[in-house]
Amino acid sequence: MALKYAGIELEHREIELRNKPQSMLLASPKGTVPVLCVDGLVLDQSLDIMRWALGKSDPQSWRAVDTVLSQAWIEKNDGPFKALLDQYKYPNRYSELNQEEILGAALDLMLKPMELALESHQYLLGDKLTWVDIAIFPFIRQFSMVNPREFNELPFVLVKQWLKQHVESELFHSVMNKHPVWVD
Numbered sequence: 001m002a003l004k005y006a007g008i009e010l011e012h013r014e015i016e017l018r019n020k021p022q023s024m025l026l027a028s029p030k031g032t033v034p035v036l037c038v039d040g041l042v043l044d045q046s047l048d049i050m051r052w053a054l055g056k057s058d059p060q061s062w063r064a065v066d067t068v069l070s071q072a073w074i075e076k077n078d079g080p081f082k083a084l085l086d087q088y089k090y091p092n093r094y095s096e097l098n099q100e101e102i103l104g105a106a107l108d109l110m111l112k113p114m115e116l117a118l119e120s121h122q123y124l125l126g127d128k129l130t131w132v133d134i135a136i137f138p139f140i141r142q143f144s145m146v147n148p149r150e151f152n153e154l155p156f157v158l159v160k161q162w163l164k165q166h167v168e169s170e171l172f173h174s175v176m177n178k179h180p181v182w183v184d
């Protein structure tokens with residue numbers, strides 16, 4: 001989304017995680033997506049790719065607010081919330097864990113604080129959309145899709161509204177089309 005927003009033209013190589021092409025592993029042996037190869041650089045962390053793209057162009061000032069608070073949201077999302085999301089998404093891999101406790105922990109950690117933040121402003125950091133909303137909403141979308149009925153019954157009206165806005169955005173739709181799988 002950040003690359004599209006910044007108007008970066010790129011060659012998109014869709015890969016199969018089960019069958020990673022050699023060219024990808026040569027560029028980035030860590031073997032995760034996304035990977036951006038540009039200007040002789042290999043960026044293989046989503047946030048680095050976002051930062052690079054916004055450094056090139058940031059027409060609606062997604063970076064206007066870049067504070068300790070932004071870092072705190074991102075660290076909480078990418079660390080403990082991502083771990084809980086995986087446990088909630090793949091209960092078979094974590095059969096020793098209690099699903100209700102995982103859900104409760106995820107709500108306390110992320111959804112409740114988000115609802116509180118959205119009570120005082122439209123976006124996570126204020127009344128302006130920032131890169132933090134864009135970096136976090138795909139995780140909340142995944143969370144909402146694990147058990148949509150359970151998610152719909154949660155008392156977080158504002159988080160649901162916020163999520164809906166992002167999922168229905170033109171920008172999100174414009175990057176969600178399918179690509180043929182790249183073969184070296």
Ligand SMILES: N[C@@H](CCC(=O)N[C@@H](CS)C(=O)NCC(=O)O)C(=O)O
Nearest residue numbers: 017018031032033034044045046047
């Ligand atoms: N912190 C990395 C995480 C990247 C990551 O773990 N990507 C997953 C897919 S969402 C992946 O490529 N996993 C490798 C695999 O499943 O083989 C980032 O934000 O770029």
